[in-house]
Amino acid sequence: MKAYEIRDGFGLDHLLLSERPAPTPGPGEVVVRVRATSLNYRDLLTVTGHYNPKQKLPLVPCSDAAGEVVAVGGGVSSVAVGDRVMTLFAPYWQAGAPTRQRLRNTLGGPLDGTLAERILLPAEGVVPLPPHLSYEAAATLPCAALTAWSALVTHGGVTAGDTVLVQGTGGVSIFALQIGLLLGARVIVTSKSDAKLERAKELGAWRTINYRRTPQWGVETRRLTGGRGVDHVVEVGGAGTLEQSLQAIRFGGTISVIGVLAGVAGELSIIPILMQHVRLQGILVGHREGCEAMCRAFDAHRLEPVIDRVFPFDEAPDALRYLAGGEHFGKIVVRGPADD
Numbered sequence: 001m002k003a004y005e006i007r008d009g010f011g012l013d014h015l016l017l018s019e020r021p022a023p024t025p026g027p028g029e030v031v032v033r034v035r036a037t038s039l040n041y042r043d044l045l046t047v048t049g050h051y052n053p054k055q056k057l058p059l060v061p062c063s064d065a066a067g068e069v070v071a072v073g074g075g076v077s078s079v080a081v082g083d084r085v086m087t088l089f090a091p092y093w094q095a096g097a098p099t100r101q102r103l104r105n106t107l108g109g110p111l112d113g114t115l116a117e118r119i120l121l122p123a124e125g126v127v128p129l130p131p132h133l134s135y136e137a138a139a140t141l142p143c144a145a146l147t148a149w150s151a152l153v154t155h156g157g158v159t160a161g162d163t164v165l166v167q168g169t170g171g172v173s174i175f176a177l178q179i180g181l182l183l184g185a186r187v188i189v190t191s192k193s194d195a196k197l198e199r200a201k202e203l204g205a206w207r208t209i210n211y212r213r214t215p216q217w218g219v220e221t222r223r224l225t226g227g228r229g230v231d232h233v234v235e236v237g238g239a240g241t242l243e244q245s246l247q248a249i250r251f252g253g254t255i256s257v258i259g260v261l262a263g264v265a266g267e268l269s270i271i272p273i274l275m276q277h278v279r280l281q282g283i284l285v286g287h288r289e290g291c292e293a294m295c296r297a298f299d300a301h302r303l304e305p306v307i308d309r310v311f312p313f314d315e316a317p318d319a320l321r322y323l324a325g326g327e328h329f330g331k332i333v334v335r336g337p338a339d340d
């Protein structure tokens, strides 16, 4: 079967299309024929060696896939051949608090990931698709959507009447916009691009801010909210944006610390955190229970993920280059090889 492998070193030039033996399921396992994969920023960091430079190679990258179950091993009763399923980023984290054990094995590093024709998974590592979604749409959910759900719902407690700020218009942030609206919140979106902000407005954003033109966007957020600040910030920038997030947040508000797009380290005064009772909540994707709740909500609201572009399997490296360029709005999808 076809699979992409990071081989002989890191870098997009080392992402090579290979032939691997097709997997067969052992007890408790299933094989899924991948119909679509979606890309996350982490996949780019993994391929370029910035996520885990000690990662053993070869590795099949990517964590997200949707497809159909084509074989099940002994003792599997939760899914059957023909079921439409998607992956879980952390297949052994079913519910409850994260532990080192539950987070040790994640797809696309250290475990082989989803940029392949068929993938072998524990049966508890797949979740049925919301029925209204195509494979391409459902492939966008496992990492970005669940991360946004965990931030706003599982740990955030966002509710109708709240105001949420999302940074940029990538995969996690556009899902956070959609989920925020679904919960009845007002959502402020930032972006470097006015054209993207127009699209965010069309999706239902309450207010928008161009963070290039308005580098003090946290101060602007406070102005837009009548001096109060927002209830929740979806922090995908990291070290380079946290200071403005602390300007944007209300007393007692929550900042979901998710991403590192603007750096992993920097100088920061902790005074506003303690003086304003701000909660910084680290998020690492989420568990199966959260994923199932999210799928029920998406089904009930017929929520459609925003897909920027779909690439054929043979052009997966170009899809990652496109992600690196940061021109996308929402998610980038790569079709499974059988569907090209």
Ligand SMILES: NC(=O)c1ccc[n+]([C@@H]2O[C@H](COP(=O)([O-])OP(=O)(O)OC[C@H]3O[C@@H](n4cnc5c(N)ncnc54)[C@H](OP(=O)(O)O)[C@@H]3O)[C@@H](O)[C@H]2O)c1
Residues within 6 Å of the ligand: 039, 040, 041, 042, 143, 144, 147, 167, 168, 169, 170, 171, 172, 173, 190, 191, 192, 193, 196, 211, 236, 237, 240, 241, 257, 258, 259, 260, 261, 262, 283, 284, 285, 286, 323, 326, 327, 328, 330
């Ligand atoms: N902790 C977790 O569980 C988890 C899960 C998923 C992702 N992440 C992390 O979250 C981040 C976003 O991931 P993703 O997959 O959604 O990425 P993505 O789709 O590649 O999003 C990139 C977009 O983020 C925006 N951006 C870049 N720099 C920015 C900045 N300084 N301020 C505000 N926005 C900025 C840009 O949007 P505009 O063009 O609109 O400006 C850019 O197009 C990454 O760091 C990723 O590693 C973490």
